[in-house]
Amino acid sequence: MGYDAFLLVSFGGPEGPDDVLPFLANVTRGRGVPPERLAEVAEHYRHFGGVSPINQQCRDLLAAIAGSGLDLPLYWGNRNWTPMLADTVRQMRDDGVRRAVAFVTSAYSGYSSCRQYLDDIVAARAAVGPDAPEIDKLRHFHDHPGFVEPHADAVRAALATLEPAQRATTRIVFTAHSIPLSAARTAGPDGGRYEAQLRETAALVAGRAAPGLAWDLVWQSRSGPAHVPWLEPDVNDHLAALAEAGTTAVVVSPIGFVSDHLEVIWDLDSEAAATAQKLGLGFARAGTPGTDPRFVAMIGDLVAERSVTTGLFDVEPGQRLGTLPLWHRCPEGCCAPPRRPTSVETP
Structure with a gap:
């Protein structure tokens, strides 16, 4: 199963004071987050000049992937702030991409950490239209x-x-x-x-x-x-x-x-x-993986693994340390949303 592009998908974050409230409006639209919690979170961002570190961290990760030998064009789209995922998928279509593999900056199962990103990809492709590239999300990597x-x-x-x-x-x-x-x-x-x-x-x-x-x-x-x-x-x-x-x-x-x-x-x-x-x-x-060379190499491993897989469960034993079941494609109905999803920021 060949791919002709790599897509980094992340949460997104404001990059200046004027971005904070519009960004939070994107995050919480249709959710039951109390106004006082939004005001509190806005102050957290303003404490750092209205800039979330996450976008620069995505740029740094993309640069590290580019230097790792992954031989695919690299793209990046966010759930809640620029570059927005639908805009990125549109650019991919215009560039002639037909089939892409997506790495999401979350290692785990769950609605906000997995299923919602799958829904975001579906929505972005629908917004672009019938010529949008196919996009396969890489598996969970909590035990890699x-x-x-x-x-x-x-x-x-x-x-x-x-x-x-x-x-x-x-x-x-x-x-x-x-x-x-x-x-x-x-x-x-x-x-x-x-x-x-x-x-x-x-x-x-x-x-x-x-x-x-x-x-x-x-x-x-x-x-x-x-x-x-x-x-x-x-x-x-x-x-x-x-x-x-x-x-x-x-x-x-x-x-x-x-x-x-x-x-x-x-x-x-x-x-x-x-x-x-x-x-x-x-x-x-303790720190987080960030652009650790082992983490960057893992992304390449996951792309290679998915490029040759033909089923749901054929995860190579050498690429995992745990014993919980893993699958390459989420089963229908998994990671259902909570009755009132209210998370403010999840990577």
């Missing part, structure tokens, strides 16, 4: 060595910054974007896969970075109404519980993310770090 190993090295590096005397009372705290329980506990082939994949990634990273060190999986960046149940505990609440139980230091590893975008640098580097300081906890935040 090119994703796991950079996270593990980042945890090792963060641990090395803490006081050695605290090692016996240090914990690794893995974080990911919280989602509504109605999305996390769906029926069907993907039911519970978002949390299950994250737990598998956490176990793989912890086992490589610090065998025997205790770890937890917690959640961040909740944005929904207070009466709607989401995955818990929140990272800040969890840090308080750990301090009360005698933990003296934490390494916080955002395994739910591929790069240090706004929700990492605000929710963790600002809010969680401040919580830890108030509690007297030693705090070190």
Whole structure:
């Protein structure tokens, strides 16, 4: 199955103060996000000059892919801000692209992290019309060595910054974007896969970075109404519980993310770090893969793997470290939307 183009698909983000409110309007259109939460998130962006790091991170990733030897024209389209996906697909059509492979900057299953991107691709192709190129989304990569190993090295590096005397009372705290329980506990082939994949990634990273060190999986960046149940505990609440139980230091590893975008640098580097300081906890935040050469090489591996696949489940064992079922094409009906999808920013 040959491809004649590569498409990077991401969330998008504002690139100046005037972009913030229109961007947030795109993100939350038709959702039940409270106005006070939108105002709060807008201030997070303004704290950084109204610029989200995610677009530059996409540019950097594309440059790294271009230098990695992937012999395909490279394109980039976003869900919520320029370059918008439909505009990119239109350019691909005008350039004569007939069949493209898409890499989405999210490793996991779930509505916001997978199904919504598939829907975005369908909508973009429909907007372009019958001559739009075919686009195949690459599979989940939560347990690929090119994703796991950079996270593990980042945890090792963060641990090395803490006081050695605290090692016996240090914990690794893995974080990911919280989602509504109605999305996390769906029926069907993907039911519970978002949390299950994250737990598998956490176990793989912890086992490589610090065998025997205790770890937890917690959640961040909740944005929904207070009466709607989401995955818990929140990272800040969890840090308080750990301090009360005698933990003296934490390494916080955002395994739910591929790069240090706004929700990492605000929710963790600002809010969680401040919580830890108030509690007297030693705090070190592990990095994300970004443009790590292993992560970039993984993308090439996934393209090559998909280029020769003929079925749903023929994932090469050497390209994964976990045991959860994986598939190349999402089954019909998987990753159903929550009743009230309210996530503000998910990569």
